[in-house]
Amino acid sequence: MIKAGIIGGSGYTGGELIRILLNHPKVEIDFVFSTTRADKEITTAHPDLLGLTDLKFTGKVNLDVDVVFLCLGHGNSTKFLDGDKFSGTTRIIDLSNDFRLKNDSIYDTKKFVYGLPELNKESISQAEYIANPGCFATAIELALLPLAKAQLLKSQIHVNAVTGSTGAGVSPSATTHFSWRNGNVSWYKPFTHQHLGEINESIKSLQENTGEIMFLPMRGNFTRGIMATAYTPFEGSLDEALQMYKHFYADAAFTQIALEPINLKQVVNTNQCHIHLHKHNDVLLITSAIDNLLKGASGQAVQNMNLMFGLPEGEGLQLKAGVF
Amino acid sequence: MIKAGIIGGSGYTGGELIRILLNHPKVEIDFVFSTTRADKEITTAHPDLLGLTDLKFTGKVNLDVDVVFLCLGHGNSTKFLDGDKFSGTTRIIDLSNDFRLKNDSIYDTKKFVYGLPELNKESISQAEYIANPGCFATAIELALLPLAKAQLLKSQIHVNAVTGSTGAGVSPSATTHFSWRNGNVSWYKPFTHQHLGEINESIKSLQENTGEIMFLPMRGNFTRGIMATAYTPFEGSLDEALQMYKHFYADAAFTQIALEPINLKQVVNTNQCHIHLHKHNDVLLITSAIDNLLKGASGQAVQNMNLMFGLPEGEGLQLKAGVF
Amino acid sequence: MIKAGIIGGSGYTGGELIRILLNHPKVEIDFVFSTTRADKEITTAHPDLLGLTDLKFTGKVNLDVDVVFLCLGHGNSTKFLDGDKFSGTTRIIDLSNDFRLKNDSIYDTKKFVYGLPELNKESISQAEYIANPGCFATAIELALLPLAKAQLLKSQIHVNAVTGSTGAGVSPSATTHFSWRNGNVSWYKPFTHQHLGEINESIKSLQENTGEIMFLPMRGNFTRGIMATAYTPFEGSLDEALQMYKHFYADAAFTQIALEPINLKQVVNTNQCHIHLHKHNDVLLITSAIDNLLKGASGQAVQNMNLMFGLPEGEGLQLKAGVF
């Protein structure tokens, strides 16, 4: 059994991790660390787990676990690791954006590998430290990587992606207030979202010179999920595009090519990414959809853990879809 | 023109008041007081009013207006009035629960009148100070008053009422977080909600000895509106009940008897209360629905103002229903 | 491996069953019958299953499976069984209300057992035919059975329960139109819902003479889940009530007693029933919450199947909660 620790277990990504790992046949949760809830039962933060676990949050970290998941706010992973010394064999999977870019990806002389299995499966398998991708980044990269691989991202790429409210975290705020968000839609950080950094690094690892990605992030009035659309000129046929994508994702455990137009809910509560292609005149429209907390965060973190420990990639992730 | 001041204009009830009064043909908004937003444009808090007003919030109260609306948190109206001395002719309409009960209803040697027009139209017309009813209280009293009038509330009355999130105010909290509230339902303060005080006073003003009101308040996952159901033994026929209710509300400007079962949205964004009666065996089921911010707060406050100033009761309140 | 057939696989309960059984380690789906979609891929009705199954709907029933689930409209199970002759060893689990009442529970000389494991675990284990309980019935019976067992349902019981839109099935209608239902709430069939039949039979199997159940069913503006509240006089202490409920559910695989007030979403997407008790004066308020498609339908059907085939009761039902 893999002994796992979770740092920051009272938020959304921490909660999702606990739920997944409790049912994972090869993992035992050793501790769930929380400064604000130490010694309280985990069900105080996650009442859905009633009867499924007696675990309590702990204020003390066990440095001898096999793997530790960092579910901290951005910037806090760096600070946290600075103070702790996990044993040399403890693998670290960080869900923040602290180590995703090449310039920031060093800790303890070792390098974080960017944990997108569809791009880096080999290096993830051998990695000790993983920087888990961002949620928008996962959806957008999976939409664009096959084109980059084929050196076909020549012109501007127009990306619109809408996210659920859980992407903004558990702390209440004006834009996650139910009275404001319900029935509403709005954008934020137009063309400057911080995930563009990792998106561009991943894209450019496959195609050096590409058109600019124009990315407009939207706040949707739903709780879970991201749907991204991207379009760019494409000279080939739809069939050629489909072959290219199917080939690129032939070994992917969780990325599927859908022949029919997709809707967001068909992936919510799963670790799947669904991708659909549509050709209009000389333009290819790519649509991708993920659950932001699973394939966009905790599910992908477990997928990475499975690869690091030589387990089947989908172990513990055969989640039931609750699509309505 | 009636010169009106609003104290506490950045919250939901303050915002609704501004919207109504801007279109009220007999009212001029003299000032909107806000400690937190003084000198900022009103559209910073209420962007929907863009182009409709150039008013700014003020940090200074004009004591010489004709009417002042207090849209403060519960407890703060008492404090506020303690510091200010409005001129003797300034009418006060308080939307908090500070002056609703007989024991608490004195200010400046004068008495607050409980501002439910269906119950107190005459005394409201002559009042100088009005205690505007609570939202749940409005819905539940309008459901029960005709039975009290007929001395027919003999047994227990079973009330369930569900409210929208705007009832909890503009400050974000755990139970108004979109990620929590969306798709959710829950109860709070079972059988002990603070509005039971004013409900019982109103009921008992018509019938001295009544059965107990068992009131279970629910949080709904919508933004506006309250739907209340109440049932109690009733020996007469449905037709007799209908006649009784129609008679009681014959002069009501905004309370309608619906012959078909009602749904919440048919009153949302209006100042109406819709009431439906259903007989099952020896039980009468009364259903009432209001918009919690209009008939349950700011709309009723303007209705009271109209009565106090001798205007048509519905002036400025012929709001378009936005029922979807 | 248990060979399972599903009759009526294109609706909501059929879809949930397919999702659960695809991940059930001891079950192989032999066929999914659908008259309207015969020969089409299952993913045409359930696109979330893309990549998880290549199964097609079939227009032909295999009479030699180990178990068959009937996910048909009410009334259609009787008709369907009339035409087909499953082999003597085929177990039948019917999700309609055709065989739930004692008077209606005969097919092929054999008796349907009412499939509520918390009530009938022994007889379910030995049953050949199961009548799976209704969704409202499951929530309300689980709230009341311990009191019936203790002979304490002496007075009227006041029940309010709100259900999600999936309870109304996949066929579009006026009250499941998004424009109508969103932000709305309403009741239907006041005090006469058809589930009262099975609720009363279950209650009376434990306590012969009880007070009347006054049940007001509500339509909520969410997709999944039922929250029921029930209250009735209770002379004992809260602690005595808690002990009684904990004792009654000591062996229950999926029914939990929650000490904190519950909200609907903590059970959505799970097979759990959460029950909370609250004492107010001489009244006991019981709140129960389930996912109407899982514990209220397909999840409970699989729970019953597990019991019938001697498997661990929770096999294949350790579903991840997606609580936001």
Added chain:
Amino acid sequence: MIKAGIIGGSGYTGGELIRILLNHPKVEIDFVFSTTRADKEITTAHPDLLGLTDLKFTGKVNLDVDVVFLCLGHGNSTKFLDGDKFSGTTRIIDLSNDFRLKNDSIYDTKKFVYGLPELNKESISQAEYIANPGCFATAIELALLPLAKAQLLKSQIHVNAVTGSTGAGVSPSATTHFSWRNGNVSWYKPFTHQHLGEINESIKSLQENTGEIMFLPMRGNFTRGIMATAYTPFEGSLDEALQMYKHFYADAAFTQIALEPINLKQVVNTNQCHIHLHKHNDVLLITSAIDNLLKGASGQAVQNMNLMFGLPEGEGLQLKAGVF
């Protein structure tokens, strides 16, 4: 008083018209025609109007009204007018897309004027027949017209717009089923939506040669409103853009330039269009928001009527915003 008739009053746009006109000080509703509901009370379709009107739907058209509004499905206006002969002085305002394009805009030897007041105020004032713009078309044209006027739409324009469910009409369908649409998002008719026809005609009336409009329409999970984003290269400063838009809309009764980023709900339940400008590098991002049933349909129809009859443009349209 203007005598108005409404053809097709049981749908959403018909209902909105009735609500507006009942409160319009210069209009009297003469009849509301409906084939399916003739002789039934209007409140059977629009229960929110209880107590506000005693009107019944009629199966007979009065040909001698001053103005008639056609709220029929697309294609049916042509058929309807074919059978009826309104008196020569009856003005017609058609809400379908039957007469919006120049090639289709003839009826009874007279020409329909495209009813976007911000573009055609003069000719609307003198028109006898009005083709009321589409909802998406209104939002997108208002976002782009000032640039067209300045001959600055040189390159491709990238438009994404999301609409509420009322845009799809009152008849239930798979994509307006609450269980499907709630918490969901999806696109339809990518780059080929029928409103592109009228959008292009309006744009090209100001600038002959423009870049292509790439328009991706989205289905949102809310009931009312459209938010559109559009971006295209723009060499000037943000300030220059703001001046250009303010100048273009200086006389607009209902189109406002917002300096802060906007959200959809700030216009819902109003006849306003809010427009926001943002500059990023050499790109101008224009965001516009309207209520699809008001400024996008019935509100704009009344605005057109006001212009045609020489009334103040905003008469009867000072609607209270219900922004939550």
